[in-house]
Amino acid sequence: xxxxxxxxxxxxxxxxxxxxxxxxxxxxxxxxxxxxxxxxxxxxxxxxxxxxxxxxxxxxxxxxxxxxxxxxxxxxxxxxxxxxxxxxxxxxxxx
Amino acid sequence: xxxxxxxxxxxxxxxxxxxxxxxxxxxxxxxxxxxxxxxxxxxxxxxxxxxxxxxxxxxxxxxxxxxxxxxxxxxxxxxxxxxxxxxxxxxxxxxxxxxxxxxxxxxxxxxxxxxxxxxxxxxxxxxxxxxxxxxxxxxxxxxxxxxxxxxxxxxxxxxxxxxxxxxxx
Numbered sequence: 001x002x003x004x005x006x007x008x009x010x011x012x013x014x015x016x017x018x019x020x021x022x023x024x025x026x027x028x029x030x031x032x033x034x035x036x037x038x039x040x041x042x043x044x045x046x047x048x049x050x051x052x053x054x055x056x057x058x059x060x061x062x063x064x065x066x067x068x069x070x071x072x073x074x075x076x077x078x079x080x081x082x083x084x085x086x087x088x089x090x091x092x093x094x095x
Numbered sequence: 096x097x098x099x100x101x102x103x104x105x106x107x108x109x110x111x112x113x114x115x116x117x118x119x120x121x122x123x124x125x126x127x128x129x130x131x132x133x134x135x136x137x138x139x140x141x142x143x144x145x146x147x148x149x150x151x152x153x154x155x156x157x158x159x160x161x162x163x164x165x166x167x168x169x170x171x172x173x174x175x176x177x178x179x180x181x182x183x184x185x186x187x188x189x190x191x192x193x194x195x196x197x198x199x200x201x202x203x204x205x206x207x208x209x210x211x212x213x214x215x216x217x218x219x220x221x222x223x224x225x226x227x228x229x230x231x232x233x234x235x236x237x238x239x240x241x242x243x244x245x246x247x248x249x250x251x252x253x254x255x256x257x258x259x260x261x262x263x264x
Contacts, residue, residue, distance in 0.1 A: 050130045050171035053118045056164070063158040064116045071113075071120040074154070075212045078109045081152040082145070082213075086193045 007040070014039075101135040102249065105201045107211035108145035110242060115149070115160055115168055121242035125210055128249060129175055136176035137204035141196050143169055143178075179203050186234070190226075191215040201237055209239045217241065 016024070028038035054061075064074070106125060113122035129136045146169060149155040150162050182203045188195040194216050201209050209216060216239050219230045240248070 046174060048174060050174040051167070053114065053123060053127050053130060056168050056171055057115055057118045058164065060115055060159045060164060061118050067158060071117050071122075074113060074117060074120075075109070075122075077154050078113055078152075079213060081154060082109055083191070085148060085152060086191070090192070 101133065102208060102252075103135045103137065103204060103206035104129075104208040104210055104245070105137050105142075105197055105204065105206050107197060107209070107213055107216065108142055109212065110210055111146045111168060111172070112149045112152075112155055112160070113212075115164065116155065116158055121246055122212075124246055125242050126172075128246075130171065132175060133249065133253075135206075136172065137179055137200060137206050138172065138176045139179050139182050139196070139200050141182075142200065145193075177204070186230075188215070190218075198234070198237070202234065207236050207238060208245065209237070210242055210245045211239060212241055 024038065025035055028035045031038060031041075033041075069077075106129075110122045110125050113120065114126035117123055118127075125134070128134045147162075147165055149160050149165050179200055182196065182199050184195070184199055185202050186195050186198045188198070191213075194213060197209050197211070197216065198219075201207070211217060218224055219227050220239050221227045222231070
């Protein structure tokens with residue numbers, strides 16, 4: 001993340017809803033900064049290098065290995081569960 | 096890799112979920128390729144909300160996929176992906192209406208690839224099917240590939256011309 005001495009000024013106009021503006025102002029105040037400072041931090045974080053997949057997954061991979069499932073079996077069951085969830089959601093939306 | 100050289104792609108939500116569970120499988124390699132900037136991913140709010148639903152599904156939940164871990168994945172994907180805010184409905188698909196969004200997202204993003212293991216989507220590439228022939232006539236530049244096929248192409252591309260000017264090949 002850029003330190004204050006490295007940072008440049010980037011004047012711009014954002015187009016957001018009133019609710020979004022209020023929520024951002026509230027979050028900025030909660031984090032002890034103003035709106036511009038808060039959005040600058042978010043912008044810096046957005047372009048930082050992502051974590052590795054190993055860091056993201058943590059212990060979940062070991063749980064998968066311990067399950068004894070193959071990758072193909074996992075794929076099949078995830079597809080089945082995705083379609084079930086979609087069907088449930090659509091049924092919930094039906095008049 | 097420069098943006099111009101990266102493949103523009105849309106991944107099915109289950110590519111993300113499967114990568115969380117089996118980071119060394121083909122889906123994991125697809126996600127790693129995006130995190131390492133070798134693929135230019137496009138996402139949308141409906142796609143992200145399908146990923147967010149993972150902890151509510153029996154198998155991911157049983158294997159330890161939590162809301163926090165899913166959000167960590169999404170936060171990191173958002174560092175490399177482009178969110179498409181407006182996805183016009185150009186294509187509809189009776190067989191699975193939710194799959195149409197992936198096609199529409201790819202069209203809106205000018206991505207030529209959708210990576211999925213969803214049979215409903217993959218069948219759109221099966222020329223023996225009348226609906227697939229119509230689909231391919233309408234969207235001739237769009238392809239839907241399984242992760243393994245996609246990775247094979249990605250590897251071939253890399254070894255063919257790794258960041259090299261065409262004139263120097």
